[in-house]
Amino acid sequence: MVKALLLAAVASGQGKTTVTAALARKLVRLGRRVRVFKCGPDFIDPMLLERASGAPVRSLDLWMVGKELCSLQLAQAAAEADVILIEGVMGLYDGTPSSADLAREFGVPVMAVIDAGAMAQTAGALVLGLRDYGPVEMAGVIANRVASEGHAKMVATSLRDIPLFATLPKQARSLPERHLGLVLPGEVNDIDQLLDELADQLVFDQAAWDSLRPVDLGAAPAATQTEPLLAGKTIAIARDAAFMFIYPANLDTLRALGATLKFFSPLADETVPAEADAVYLPGGYPELHAAQLSQAGNWQASIRAAHAAGMPIVAECGGMMAVADTLADQSGTVWKMAGLLPGAVAMQPRLAGLGSQGLPTPQGILRGHTFHYSKLATDVAPAAYTSKHPSAIQGEAWYRAGSLSASYFHAYFPSNPAASAALFLRSVI
Template sequence: MAAHIDVKAVLVAAVASGQGKTTVTAALARKLVRQGKRVRVFKCGPDFIDPMLLERSSGAPVRSLDLWMVGHELCRRQLAQAAAEADVILIEGVMGLYDGTPSSADLSREFGVPVMAVIDAGAMAQTAGALVHGLRDYGPVEMAGVIANRVASEGHARMVAASLRDIPLFATLPRQPKSLPERHLGLVLPGEIVDIELLLDNLADQLVFDEAAWERLPPVRIEIPPATEPQTPLLAGQTIAIARDPAFMFIYPANLDTLRHLGATLTFFSPLADEPVPTEANAVYLPGGYPELHAEALSQAAIWQASIRAAHAAGMPIVAECGGMMALADTLADQAGAIWPMAGVLPGAVAMQARLAGLGSQGLTTEYGVLRGHTFHYSKLETAVEPTAYTIKHPSAVQGEAWYRVGSLKASYFHAYFPSNPAAAAALFSRSAA
């Protein structure tokens, strides 16, 4: 029999986006942590912002689970590691329970994690039961219970509970006078919310939680995968400088782990603070973020701009994803239409727009196989540079984002998930390979 760990775990899902999954998951995580529980939270699908909030609420790093981008094996390995360290695992779903290929429901069934359905009860009562039973039976999935969001009163909660019949109501959360603030790519970053800790504590306080029902919830058995061979240190001796500040913070923690496992030394710097590329660097990684919110400051960061141009002129490998690429264009037009000069390493102009320009899982075909990841952006790049490749959208297999090469620069709106193909990730930072 395979080795295993038993742990209490639920997948927090809903009928659609906008039901309050992130708010409820954050409230539940904070409540359990305050009860002395060791809580580990995961996020389904590609996401950078929600995990930041869930990390603040749980006090522990939040990783991605996605059967395509992350893969079955690494998902299982991450769950097993969390189970060894935690009393509770919470997995926040993405979109609606059955939306996407793969969906949150697919993940639930793959690992035997029951669903905790979040229902926005603000404009319904007994109909909640119909929704929950539909969610359970359509797949089907194992339904652990329900958390009703935006509940008006105890009487309202009783009506919702009665409608659920054989499915328990685990908790209710009242309508919030102050919701978590949002912007075009999702929630406002937790570090920008002055009273974030108080807000999370208040959410936990207001979550009316049936602890007896929670304690009756049976544990989930997580299989422990066999040990893997150590990663070949393809980046041994390399020092990679990574931009990290409020303009560049969209990076998977697993990407950093992969680079370290490949043998690289990581150092961090802030273009927004006008810091140059560190002198010890052999390569540069510019992840995505919100350069459009800091375009004026970046346009005035002469030291940063000169240093990245010098690194490019010297042939240093530079990998720029989404916001990182935007900061290397000639100009960036922000949401107000103001045009700001950028570093000018990638010829072209970037402009923000009101409509979503790219969204979804994609893969980049390389000589080492497919490097998986995703895209999510509201800007467009106009450039005369011809793409050297295009990503392929998943699951439609149609053409996705352009992949540009200008000298030692590799740039795209594509956010790569390095653990999906470490050899391809290592090649990005090589002077000789893709």
Template structure:
């Protein structure tokens, strides 16, 4: 007989980006945590930065849910694990409720999650009802209620509440006097905000609950699937050196879990601190991040650059994703037009640009099947090196990001989600890379 757990779950969604989903989800998570509740938060779709903020707000790791990249079964197992240790589960949606293939609405319907709509009420009153009813009925989805953001006064809140008719107004938030600073890839990293915890506490205090509506929130039945078989320990006995600092911060926590499940020992180091690739490493993993913001520091990090060149000369497998690849080109030209010498393992130059250069879900065909992931970048690589392969965009099937090989280096703008195909992920870190 299938085992299940009932726990309140809310998918926090909106009509579009910019309505305040991340702010509201963070405020809600912090408010509930301060009340002594065990809160687990997920992020819908591929994202690295929002989960860092939500982890800080909730006090627990934040993982990804996505019906295509993560897959329904892995989503289910992650939800079941969270349900066993949580009083409430929050899921921040991506873009608008129905945007994307699959969308946040698809995820809500697949698992029976009620939706909590965040609306920016700053420039509307009664029209809020039309907007929210449209969000509910278009899919349709189950609409648990509404959190109205940037509400001007109690009178304004009352007009919004009346317009919702049969949909409860769960909470309101006033216009925030300050917000998290942003840059080209989204919010700044939480570690760069000195008083972040004070900001989160302030947001939690500003979130005004309807206690009766909150107490009426129903539980969602989460099935606990049978334990999945552990992946073959293809990396047993291998030590993988992983760059981890402000320049290389874009890394799925699930990728690290998968590498450990595959038997690898993980050792972290900081190129920004001019730390070399650790002695004894069998492979190197350079995830994405913001090397363009730290190009001058990386250019002066002689020990780091010498060590990655030595690792490459020794034929250690090196996997470089997006920002990791950028740090291995000959040069990197930043947003100010200044050019900096990088490690020089990948011939060519990286140039930052104002326009988005790549965005969306993609998959890489391998001998082990498709390795899924995504891309999101504002730079381009100018190189004479011919691509060894290309990813495939989802769902269009068009050619996506180029994948380059230079000796033992595998480099691409593609961010792989390792749990989507552990065998393919393992092969990247072995001498005979896929």
């Protein structure tokens, strides 16, 4: 039994990540063992939440991750922690499945995060609607951007039988953002000071906390054994400020498949490791580092040589952008990239792709998602297309250029280890 909460809101932009990070840091400073999860596909929020809690943050999603692995991860966390916090995605009922579906599936009560900055008594109507629409078990409310003690009392009174669990005032400093979400924690020099400030500002009702019921998340089921389809293989993985959007579970899956992982930095002009049998170029922010990547001659020569030798190369989103012919950054400046995939990438002012998707493979559907602000113009005909979930509408193009597999699609490897292994073998989909 463990105290567990799913922190959710009426929409994005209410401060869920800020509040979850503040609560996690506050509980850690009070001596609690805290584990945090993030609903849905996301790379950036988990990095911040990991910094706030001091423990790894994994994804929970009933479709992409699957009920069985979600259950395994929650049960393992319950065996190691006093508190489990789950940050929801978008609004509480948005998506198929939604954060509310996850909360109901595992019996986790919901903590509503509301932006009270421009409301007072209407907060009650909002929260009661969130509770009753599903319905969900509503443990309480954390009100963000509260102006004063009097403001907090008006919000609390409006909630009727739902406790106001905590308040967070309007912040003089907020977590910085850019086009794909929050700025990465490693790029904020005083990130720990900022997290401590948020924890200090979170006015916490100890009696409400003590009244939270414990949740029984069950015993951890036995993990299924993964066939070592990549035994003896070394996979070179790009990892630096331009390539960091990778699910920790993907690395776990590659290791479970028997692969040895070797990390290298294209930004530092490091070459593909000599011992590599395959290369994985995950997403990230190549558009912010396009000038540096364009001048990384050693990196470009090595990835071209690997491609010419027929080495499997998997390039996801930002990884694909870095191996196109050119990349136009947000200012419109065009930079020469590695040139494995004929075509030009250009940043767009608006979101160009978003949502859960699945890639059909001979081994079955490989699940994942897409989220990007750039577009690729290419004459290369797609080898396949993903399918959007749940609409089944055609999704992202999946390109093959020699031994290169490239797409805006981010795969979640645990959803189909056999299909994931095939990407890194010379016989590929």
